Amino acid sequence: MPSARLAVDIGGTFTDLALEHDGRRTTLKVLTTPAAPEQGVMTGVRAILEAAGLQAGDIALMIHGTTLATNAVIERKGARTALLTTEGFRDVIAMGNESRYDQYDLNITLPEPLVPRHLRLPVPERLDNTGKVLRPLDAEAVRALIPLLQREQVESIAVGLLHAFVNPAHERQVRGILEQALPDVAVSISSEVSPEMREWERFSTTVANAYVQPMMARYLRRLEAELHGIGLAAPLFLMMSGGGLTTIETACRFPIRLVESGPAGGAIFSAHVARQCGLENVLSFDMGGTTAKICLIDDFKPQTARTFEVARVGRFRKGSGLPLRIPVIEMVEIGAGGGSLAHVDSMGRIGVGPESAGADPGPACYGRGGAHPAVTDANLTLGRYDPARFAGGSIALDVDAAHGALVADVGSKLALTAEMAALAVVEMVDENMSNAARVHAIESGKTYEGRTLIAFGGGGPVHGCRVAEKVGIGRVLVPSGAGVGSAIGFLRAPVGYEVVRSLYQRFSSFDVDAVNGLLDAMRLEAMAAVEQGSFGAPVTETRTAYMRYVGQGHEIPVPLPARTLTADDVALIRARYDEEYARFYDRPVPGSDVEIMSYAVVVTTVPEPVESLPVVGEGVAPAVHPVRSQRVRDTVSGEVSDWAIYDRTTLPVGARFAGPAIVAEDETSTLVGPGWSAVVNGFGYLELTRDGG
Numbered sequence: 001m002p003s004a005r006l007a008v009d010i011g012g013t014f015t016d017l018a019l020e021h022d023g024r025r026t027t028l029k030v031l032t033t034p035a036a037p038e039q040g041v042m043t044g045v046r047a048i049l050e051a052a053g054l055q056a057g058d059i060a061l062m063i064h065g066t067t068l069a070t071n072a073v074i075e076r077k078g079a080r081t082a083l084l085t086t087e088g089f090r091d092v093i094a095m096g097n098e099s100r101y102d103q104y105d106l107n108i109t110l111p112e113p114l115v116p117r118h119l120r121l122p123v124p125e126r127l128d129n130t131g132k133v134l135r136p137l138d139a140e141a142v143r144a145l146i147p148l149l150q151r152e153q154v155e156s157i158a159v160g161l162l163h164a165f166v167n168p169a170h171e172r173q174v175r176g177i178l179e180q181a182l183p184d185v186a187v188s189i190s191s192e193v194s195p196e197m198r199e200w201e202r203f204s205t206t207v208a209n210a211y212v213q214p215m216m217a218r219y220l221r222r223l224e225a226e227l228h229g230i231g232l233a234a235p236l237f238l239m240m241s242g243g244g245l246t247t248i249e250t251a252c253r254f255p256i257r258l259v260e261s262g263p264a265g266g267a268i269f270s271a272h273v274a275r276q277c278g279l280e281n282v283l284s285f286d287m288g289g290t291t292a293k294i295c296l297i298d299d300f301k302p303q304t305a306r307t308f309e310v311a312r313v314g315r316f317r318k319g320s321g322l323p324l325r326i327p328v329i330e331m332v333e334i335g336a337g338g339g340s341l342a343h344v345d346s347m348g349r350i351g352v353g354p355e356s357a358g359a360d361p362g363p364a365c366y367g368r369g370g371a372h373p374a375v376t377d378a379n380l381t382l383g384r385y386d387p388a389r390f391a392g393g394s395i396a397l398d399v400d401a402a403h404g405a406l407v408a409d410v411g412s413k414l415a416l417t418a419e420m421a422a423l424a425v426v427e428m429v430d431e432n433m434s435n436a437a438r439v440h441a442i443e444s445g446k447t448y449e450g451r452t453l454i455a456f457g458g459g460g461p462v463h464g465c466r467v468a469e470k471v472g473i474g475r476v477l478v479p480s481g482a483g484v485g486s487a488i489g490f491l492r493a494p495v496g497y498e499v500v501r502s503l504y505q506r507f508s509s510f511d512v513d514a515v516n517g518l519l520d521a522m523r524l525e526a527m528a529a530v531e532q533g534s535f536g537a538p539v540t541e542t543r544t545a546y547m548r549y550v551g552q553g554h555e556i557p558v559p560l561p562a563r564t565l566t567a568d569d570v571a572l573i574r575a576r577y578d579e580e581y582a583r584f585y586d587r588p589v590p591g592s593d594v595e596i597m598s599y600a601v602v603v604t605t606v607p608e609p610v611e612s613l614p615v616v617g618e619g620v621a622p623a624v625h626p627v628r629s630q631r632v633r634d635t636v637s638g639e640v641s642d643w644a645i646y647d648r649t650t651l652p653v654g655a656r657f658a659g660p661a662i663v664a665e666d667e668t669s670t671l672v673g674p675g676w677s678a679v680v681n682g683f684g685y686l687e688l689t690r691d692g693g
Contacts, residue, residue, distance in 0.1 A: 003021065003022070003058070003060050004019060004020065004021035004052070004054055004058045004059050004060060005019070005020050005021075005059070005060060005061045005062075005063070005491055006018070006019045006045070006048070006059050006061070006062045006063070006234075007019075007062070007063045007064070007065075007265075007487040007488065007490035007491050008041050008044065008045070008062070008063070008064050008065075008487060008490075009064075009065045009066070009262050009265060009484070009486045009487040009490065010032055010037050010040070010041065010064075010065070010066040010067060010068065010262070011032060011067060011262060011288050011289055011290060011486075012032065012067060012071070012288070012289055012290030012291065012337070012339070012356060012358050012359070013031070013032060013288065013289025013290050013337065013338065013339045013356070013357075013358055013359045013362065013458075014029045014030065014031060014032060014288070014289050014359065014391075014458060015029070015030050015031070015032045015033075015037075015040045015041060015044050016028075016029055016483070016484035016486060016487040016667075017029075017030070017044045017045070017047075017048045017484065017487055018481065018484050018487040018488045018490075018491060019048050019049075019052050019054070020491055021052060021054060021058070024052075025480075025481060025488075026048055026051050026052040027048075027481050027483065027484045027487070027488075027666075027667060028044055028047055028048045028051065028392075028484070029391055029392070029394075029458070029483060029484060029666075029667050030043050030044040030047065030394075031359045031360075031362070031395075032358070032359040033359070033360075034358065034359060034360060037066065037068060037219065038219065038222050038223045038226055040359075041064075041223060041226075042226050042227075042230070045227070045230070045232070046230070055231065056227075056230045056231035056232035057231050057232070057233070059232050059234045060234050061234050061235055061237065062227070062232065062234050062235070062236050062237070063236075063237045063238075063239060063245060063490040063491065063493070064223070064236060064237070064238055064239065064490075065238070065239035065258070065261035065262045065264070065265050065486065065487075065490055066258065066261060066262065067261075067262050068212075068215070068216060068219060068258075069212045069216055069255050069256065069258050069259050070259045070260070070310060072211070072212045072215055072216075073114070073208055073211065073212065073259070073310050073311050073322065074310065074311045076114075077215075078114065078156075078211035078212050078214075078215060079155035079156040079186070079210070079211055079212070079213070079214040079215060080119075080152070080153060080154055080155045080156070081114060081115050081119070081154065081155070081156045081157065081158060081207060081210045081211045082115060082119040082120070082121060082149055082152070082154045082156075082157050082158070083115045083119065083120045083121065083157075083158045083159075083160060083203070083206075083207055083210075084121050084123050084142070084145070084157060084158070084159045084160075084161075084174060084178075085120065085121070085122065085123065085159075085160050085161060085162075085203065086122070086123060086125060086126060086161045086162040087122040087123060087124050087125070087126075088122065089122070089162060089199065090117070090120040090121070090122050091117070091120070092160075092199050092200055092203050093113040093114075093115065093120070093200065093203050093204055093207060094113050094117070095200075096110070096200050096323075097200055099319055100319075101317045101318060101319035101320040102317065109313050110313065110320075111311060111312075111313050111320065111321055111322050113204075113207070113322075114207050114208060114211045114322070115158070115207055115211075119152060119154065121145050121148070123137070123138065123141060123142055123145075123161070123174065124137070124138035124141050125137040125138065125161060125170050126162065127161070127162060127163040127164070127166070127167050127170065128163065129163055129166070129504075130166060131163060131166035131167030132167075133167075133169075133170075137170045137173050137174065139173065139177060142174055142177045142178070143177060143181065146178075146181045146182065149182065149185070150182070154185060155185060155186070155214050156185060156186040156187075156188070156210040156211065156213055156214050157178055157182075157185055157186070157187045157188070157210060158188050158189075158190070158203070158206045158207045158209070158210035158211075159171050159174050159175060159178075159187065159188065159189045159190065159206070160189075160190040160199070160202060160203040160206050160207070161174070161190070162199065164189070164190055164191040164195075165190070165191055165194075165195040165196055165197060165202065165501070165502050166502065166503075168189070168191030168192070168195070171189040171190065171191045172189065172191070174189070175187045175189050186210065186213045186214050186217070187210075188206050188209045188210040188213060189206070190202045190203060190205070190206040192253075192254075193205055193206045193209045193254060193256065194206060194325045194326065194500075195500065195501055195502065196325055196500055196501070196502045196598050197502045197504075197597065197598070198325070200323065201307065201323045201324075201325040202325060204322055204323050204324065204325075205256060205323070205324045205325045205326060208256050208310070208322060208324055209254060209255065209256035212255050212256065213252070213253075213255055216251070216252065216255035216258070217252040217255070220236075220238075220248055220251060220252055221252070223236075224236055224248060235247075235533065236248050237495065237533055238250075238251040238258055238261065239258070239261040239262070239264055239265050239490050239493060240257045240258060240261060240264065240327070240496075241257055241258065241259055241260035241261060241264050241308070241326055241327065241328040241329065242257070242264065242304065242326070242327030242328055242329060242496075242498055243264050243267065243268055243302065243304070243329050243493060243496070244493060244494055244495065244496025244497060244498070244602075244604055245490075245493050245494065245495045245496065245533060246495070246496075246497060246529065246533070247529075247532045247533050249532070250497075250529055250532075256324060256326060257326050257327070259308065259310060259324065259326070259328075260308065260328055260329065260331075260333075262486050263286065263291075263293040263295075263329070263331055263333060263486070264328075264329045264489075264493075265485075265486035265487065265488075265489035265490045265493065266284065266286035266293055266295075266456065266457065266485055266486040266489055267284055267286075267293075267295045267297065267302040267329045267331060267489070268302070268329075268489035268490075268492050268493045269284075269456065269479075269485045269486060269488050269489030269492065270282060270284035270286075270295065270297055270302070270454045270456070270485075270489075271284075271297050271300055271301060271302055272489070272492040272610065273454055273477065273479045273685070274297055274300050274452075274454065275300040275610045276610050276611065276612075276613060276683060277477065277613050277681070277683070277685070278612075278613060279452050279454075279477070280298065280299055280300065281297070281298050281299075281450060281451050281452075282296075282297045282451055282452045282453070282454050282477075283295075283296060283297075283437065283448060283451050283452070283453045283454070283471075283473065284296075284297055284302070284331075284454050285433075285437075285453050285454065285455045285456070285457075285460050285464060285467060286456055286457040286460055286485060286486065287336070287337060287338075287433070287455075287457045287458070287459035287460040287462075287463055288337050288338070288457045288458055288459065288486075289337045289338045289339045289356070289358070289359070289376075289458060289459070290335070290337040290339055290340070290356045290358060291333050291334060291335055291336065291337050291356075292333070292334055292336040292337060292433050292436075292457075292459070292460075293331050293332070293333045293457075294331060294332045294333075294334075294433070294436055294437045294440055295329065295330070295331035295332075296330075296440065296441065296444055296446060298446075302329045302330070302331075303329070303330040303331075303444065304327065304328065304329055304330055305328055305329075305330040306325060306326070306327060306328070306500070306546075306600075307323060307324070307325055307328075308323075308324045308326060308328045309321030309322065309323055309324070310322050310324060327498040327500070327600075327602075330444075331440075332436050332437070332439070332440040334353070334354070334432060334433065334436045335353030335354025335355070335356060336352060336353050336354075336375070336429050336432050336433050336436075337353075337356060337375065337459060338363070338374065338375050338376040338379075338458055338459045339356040339357040339358055339359075339362060339363055339374045339375070339376065340352050340353035340354065340355070340356050340357075340374060340375050340429065341353065341355045341356060341357055341372050341373065341374050342372075342373045342374065342375070342377075342378065342406075342409060342410055342421075342425040342428075343372075343409060343410070344409070344410055344413040344414060348413070348414065350410060350414070350424050350425060350428050351428070352375065352425060352428050352429045352432060353429070353432070356374070357370050357372065357374045362374075363375075363376040363377045363402070363405075364377050364398070364401045364402055364404070364405035365377050365380050365387075365397040365398045365399065365401050365402040365405075366395060366397070366398075367396070367397075367398045367401060370401075370405070371405060371408075372405055372409055373402065373405040373406045373408075373409050373410060373421075373425065375425065375426065375429050375459070376397075376402075377401075377402035377405055377406060377422070378402075378406065378421075378422035378423075378425040378426045378429075379422075379426060379462060380397055380399060380402045381399070381402050381403060381406060381418055381419060381421075381422035382419070382422050382423060382426060382632060382633045382635070383630055383631050383632035383633060383640075383643075384462060384632060384662065384669065384671060385397060385669065386630070386645075386664065387399055389664060389666075391666070391667070392666030392667065393666075402418075402422075403418040404418075406418045406421045406422055406425070407421065410424070410425065419633055420638075422633075423633060423635055423638060426463075426635050427635050429463070430463055430466045430467055430470060430635070431470065433463065433467050434467050434470035434471050437467065437471050438471060441471075445584075448471050448472050448473050449472070451473055452473070452475045452476070452477050453467065453468045453471075453473045453475070453476045453477070454476075454477045454478075454479065455467075455476055455477070455478050455482065455670075456478070456479060456482035456483070456485030456486075456668075457482070457483070457485055457486070457668070458483050458667060458668050459668070460478075460482065460485075460668070461478045461482050461483075461663075461668050461669060461670035461671065461686075462668065462669055462670070462671055463671075464476045464478065464670070464671070464688070465659075465671055465672065465673040465676055465688060465690075466635060466636075466671075466673065468690070469636075469673075469690070474689065474690040475687065475688065475689055475690070476676075476687075476688040476689075477685055477686070477687055477688070478663075478670045478685065478686040478688070479683070479685045480683065480684050480685060481667075482667070482668055482670075483665065483666070483667020483668035484667055492607075494604040494605040494606070494607050495530055495533045495534050495537070495604065495605045496530060496602060496603060496604030496605065497526045497529035497530050497602070497603055497604075498526065498600055498601070498602045499522040499523075499525045499526045499600070499601050499602075500598055500599070500600045501518055501521075501522055501598060501599055502597060502598040502599075503515065503518050503596070503598070503599065504595065504596070504597065505595065505596040506550065506593055506594070506595045506596075507570060507573075507574050507593060507594050507595075507596075508593050510570050512565050512566065512567055512569075512570070515565060515599070516564050516565055518599060519543060519560075519565075519599060519601060520564075522599065522601040523541060523601050523603065526541075526601050526602065526603040527539070527603050529603075530603045530604070530605065534605050537605045537606065538605065538606045539603050539604060539605055539606065540603070540604055540605075540606050541562045541601065541602070541603050542559070542562060542601075542602045543559070543560040543561070543562050543599065543600070543601050543602075544557045544558065544559055544560060544599065544600045544601075544602075545557070545558050545560050545573065545596050545598075545599050546558075546596070546597050546598045546599070546600070547577050547594050547595065547596045547597070548594070548595060548597065549581075549589055549592045549593070549594055549595075550592065550593045550594070550595050555597050555598075556577075556580055556581060556584055557580070557600075558573065558576050558577045558580050559576065560573060560599075574594060577594055613681065613682050613683060614653075614682030614683065615682060621654050621655060621656045621679075622652045622653075622654055622655055624646065624650075624651060624652070624655040624656075624657055626644035626645050626646050626661070627645055627646065627647050627650075628645050629642040629643060629644055629645060630642070630643050630645050630662065631643075632660065632662070634660065634673070634674060636673070636674070637674070641660065643659075643660045643661055643662055644657070644660075644661040644662070645661070645662050645663075645664055646661060646662070646663045646664070647663075647664060647665075648663045648664065648665040648670070648686075649665065651663070651680050651684075652680065653680050653681070653682055653684060654679070654680060655679065655680045656677065656678065656679045656680075657672075657677070657678055658672075658676075658677045658678075659671075659672035659673050659674055659675065659676040659677060659678070659688075660672065660673060660674045661678070663678070663686060670686055670688075672688055675690060675691045676688050676689065676690050676691065677689055677691065
């Protein structure tokens, strides 16, 4: 029987693969092929099967994550999309909630809707807030739009009607008319994509789903066919933004749930490592080729949210992007990766990113036509990489090309040598990442005191020590397989699905029967999605209510018992709300009624038990010797000295050594800076500790 499990993560620069079989793990990185992503995936699949000595038929399960949906929205390369909405509401996605992310900017730029106004088409119909029909749907008016949709060569249609989250009948009727007349055009309805109140977020999410659905469905079906062509008939699961796995059929219907699938895998990876090592509070630091992702993990669980912004117009500016109302692991993502390009602005300041060299042409040192300096060029110039062993030797780095690009774009403008320009670039990208981490902690109401930084991704272990120093963390953990951490995280993720529905209730008039009926229906929907891929595995269910005091603008999540509610539970739930509100805002508001806006039901397979950290004896540490030394320029002091180079594959458990040093492996390198020391723990993970930290 096939037993191997394969994970593939498509990033902006590299496609990462991880394969586990009979207790062994094989990992690999190949360059992403942006024009046809499935080609890079297939190249990697063939290579990793050969490296593991397996056949395609030996794979029992394949898990995939990708940034394609996100990139399509950011780059505006999705389908030609129309929006059918209630008459009088065609401009909701343009008006938003009329807030300004910078109230003092007189020339503020707001994100352009994905659907132009002439394709936002009004439909005569109206429901009230309880779902009662005030004006029946004018089916003939919908049919009258068919010639316009054909003439405009619309490839995908979003349907968002007022109050459809309460009563989806009109949206389903519209979909039936469209599918009968336009069978080749994809249709997304808001009552299925995002069945919650708040029209702007609901319409925006539905439009985004429609915008990427044709492209994602075609890609996933092409990939599925290519895999079947080499004999890989195993089920293909997709990583969702919320941290669960779903089937390819669900992913093709709701591709918007995949927007943060790669970063979500990284957060799952960090949470798994934290649980293994008994670290309750950590900072997950995932630095890849294009972006860096930072996520807080407490009690072995990543922070989660129900809203997300994509394609922000203002860099790091909350409120400047297109809102998506989907379950998502909460993190901050910035354009700071190995391929992020360095430049000097009009005021003579060095900037890094968000523009990236990507996989094609890549940084200048790749020798693939890149002419501008990237972070990888700066690291190479500082002596942090061995030009002959980068990416396991699959890419030979050109030192002279890196020097030339740094001098041309940075050094010549600031009278700096290539080495000093490289130092400035690396210090700037480290500060950008550290600043993003500080802001993320402040927005979350948390600190970094007592936390461990878990560094992974191709660049995370390279920059981990310096970022930790800047945010005040004295311990860094670099797990095995760190270079492909997100892909390994896919293998640790449960099969799961979240259903969210709105049903307005107040505690003063709480209808227990109505709430139970809704929650039971949500549970059945979630179970149906999970059962497609759980293969009979045990599942667990969590229920949450999103509540606020009457008149407030935002809700807080409150856990509910995962069972049929009784009248006695109403007081219990209200007490839980007061506790949660006090945790967020110091104290509850006595005498105020509370309203429940929506409910969430999550069904997931029960995660596998985590093995505990093996105890390492306190005897004499095994002797370890560097394989060579390398001239490296320290970014703190600017001094050049010989750093010891260790081969990670030869480091035994219990090995100890002091920095400055570099631990080299195929997918990444770990920098142990001056003032840091390293030890190999019982799992073979590198634990770096700052002297006196």
